[in-house]
Amino acid sequence: MESNLNSPNSADNQQQGDSEQEKLKGNSSFSRRNFLNTVGLGAAALGLGQFGCASPKKTAAAAAPAAPAVGNKTIAGFDEVGGTDASVHEGWTPVSNRKVRVGLVGYGLSTFSGAFSFQDHPNVEIVAVSDLYPDRCDKLAVRARCNKKYPSLEEMVKDDNIEAIFVATDAPSHARHAIEVLKHGKHVAVAVPAVFGSLEEADELYEAVKRSGKKYMMFETSCYREDLYAMKQIYDAGGFGKVIYTEGEYFHYGDKALPSYKGWRDGNPPMFYLTHATAYYVGVTSGSFTDVSCIGKPSHLPYLQGANNRYKNPYGTQIAMFRTSDGGSSRMMHSKDTKGWGAEEGRLRGELGSFSRQLGYQGDFKDKLPNTKRPPLPPGVAPGYHGGSHGHLTEEFIRAILQDRQPWVNIADALNMSAPGIIAHQSCMKGGETLKIPQFKMWS
Numbered sequence: 001m002e003s004n005l006n007s008p009n010s011a012d013n014q015q016q017g018d019s020e021q022e023k024l025k026g027n028s029s030f031s032r033r034n035f036l037n038t039v040g041l042g043a044a045a046l047g048l049g050q051f052g053c054a055s056p057k058k059t060a061a062a063a064a065p066a067a068p069a070v071g072n073k074t075i076a077g078f079d080e081v082g083g084t085d086a087s088v089h090e091g092w093t094p095v096s097n098r099k100v101r102v103g104l105v106g107y108g109l110s111t112f113s114g115a116f117s118f119q120d121h122p123n124v125e126i127v128a129v130s131d132l133y134p135d136r137c138d139k140l141a142v143r144a145r146c147n148k149k150y151p152s153l154e155e156m157v158k159d160d161n162i163e164a165i166f167v168a169t170d171a172p173s174h175a176r177h178a179i180e181v182l183k184h185g186k187h188v189a190v191a192v193p194a195v196f197g198s199l200e201e202a203d204e205l206y207e208a209v210k211r212s213g214k215k216y217m218m219f220e221t222s223c224y225r226e227d228l229y230a231m232k233q234i235y236d237a238g239g240f241g242k243v244i245y246t247e248g249e250y251f252h253y254g255d256k257a258l259p260s261y262k263g264w265r266d267g268n269p270p271m272f273y274l275t276h277a278t279a280y281y282v283g284v285t286s287g288s289f290t291d292v293s294c295i296g297k298p299s300h301l302p303y304l305q306g307a308n309n310r311y312k313n314p315y316g317t318q319i320a321m322f323r324t325s326d327g328g329s330s331r332m333m334h335s336k337d338t339k340g341w342g343a344e345e346g347r348l349r350g351e352l353g354s355f356s357r358q359l360g361y362q363g364d365f366k367d368k369l370p371n372t373k374r375p376p377l378p379p380g381v382a383p384g385y386h387g388g389s390h391g392h393l394t395e396e397f398i399r400a401i402l403q404d405r406q407p408w409v410n411i412a413d414a415l416n417m418s419a420p421g422i423i424a425h426q427s428c429m430k431g432g433e434t435l436k437i438p439q440f441k442m443w444s
């Protein structure tokens with residue numbers, strides 16, 4: 001499998017000139033007074049250097065690194081690169097001169113822990129990296145410009161020098177790994193979904209985050225897509241009024257499952273992986289789904305037939321109708337066995353206005369829309385893949401730690417995006433019976 005992947009070591013990471021490196025080195029003893037004096041200046045003028053393993057890199061518009069592929073086909077989502085012109089960095093101001101000491105875990109098919117520019121963030125020091133496979137760990141170390149390696153997450157969490165870990169391991173391990181990180185007194189960011197098929201783990205994870213007092217963030221890429229981010233700003237400004245209907249879909253065809261650690265992708269129920277769609281309601285409104293009825297058609301593809309997978313899952317496409325916490329309705333679907341265009345997309349209809357990726361906003365607020373542009377990114381941090389969402393997720397997580405506030409997407413939003421799919425699959429297996437969904441709320 002590994003031989004199918006492009007080299008993760010991107011050429012754009014090597015392009016900084018000596019003079020730029022010298023300038024950044026000179027700033028490595030950046031004092032608090034200097035910091036305060038320079039807040040408000042352009043990002044390039046600031047020049048926060050990288051400490052620890054990762055060396056200083058770019059100050060201009062950052063380019064996305066090489067995308068993972070199977071054979072010569074780029075994996076869906078990694079073909080959607082966000083804006084790379086310098087305007088994505090314009091106006092960025094740091095909130096601190098501190099470096100958050102980060103560990104990166106998981107370098108499988110998606111080379112994910114290396115794909116979010118943690119190693120390029122001026123407020124991050126990469127302390128160590130890990131993957132169970134030594135060759136993957138070595139590649140991640142090169143990409144993150146870090147020599148310290150651990151053979152597993154379980155070993156890494158014992159390192160007292162690490163403050164925060166990005167977990168990009170296999171989906172079934174996300175909850176267990178996040179709990180392990182939190183138990184060791186560290187902040188954690190996790191690839192989607194927060195939980196995979198287990199409601200018990202959802203409760204355990206929620207309690208672990210609450211008990212720990214640490215930051216938990218789920219890296220739902222849809223949340224920082226241009227359209228969803230804009231919808232959230234307009235929703236917060238009142239531009240939709242009451243939301244009546246939302247819909248979202250994740251279309252990712254595969255005549256067989258993509259490679260994965262211990263085969264977790266082999267025939268799993270589409271509803272177990274619904275967050276790219278559910279984000280189009282939960283991410284916009286911070287509401288939740290309360291009830292669900294889900295239907296599907298038994299799949300024509302062998303790996304998505306109940307007798308052929310460990311999940312006993314007969315579906316390749318499932319469509320869920322949800323009742324929402326604000327009394328509206330929502331249609332969310334995931335399809336793996338229909339050919340045609342791919343999508344991670346959604347739409348919203350409200351009393352005062354509606355929004356789609358293609359048409360933007362239409363409604364009463366069209367002359368008084370708020371600023372919907374995504375926040376500026378630090379120098380060197382690429383918007384990256386999945387519609388230019390990667391860099392924003394990293395920036396939000398690091399800022400939340402530095403500002404000691406809850407990140408977006410917090411644990412309640414993460415579980416309200418992830419758990420409904422588990423119940424939806426149960427409903428589907430019961431012929432569409434309407435079932436109640438557990439609710440998660442932040443405690444403060």
Ligand SMILES: NC(=O)c1ccc[n+]([C@@H]2O[C@H](COP(=O)([O-])OP(=O)(O)OC[C@H]3O[C@@H](n4cnc5c(N)ncnc54)[C@H](O)[C@@H]3O)[C@@H](O)[C@H]2O)c1
Pocket residue numbers: 077105106107108109110111112130131132133136151152153154168169170171173191192193219220221259260261262386
């Ligand atoms: N748009 C998106 O948000 C998006 C896109 C792609 C992948 N993902 C998510 O990213 C995650 C990673 O995806 P992938 O395709 O690389 O998965 P994968 O199954 O190919 O790789 C998982 C990796 O985690 C490593 N791992 C497992 N347990 C570990 C441990 N205890 N310590 C250290 N390493 C461990 C494995 O060795 C493996 O290399 C998945 O959960 C997937 O759902 C999200």
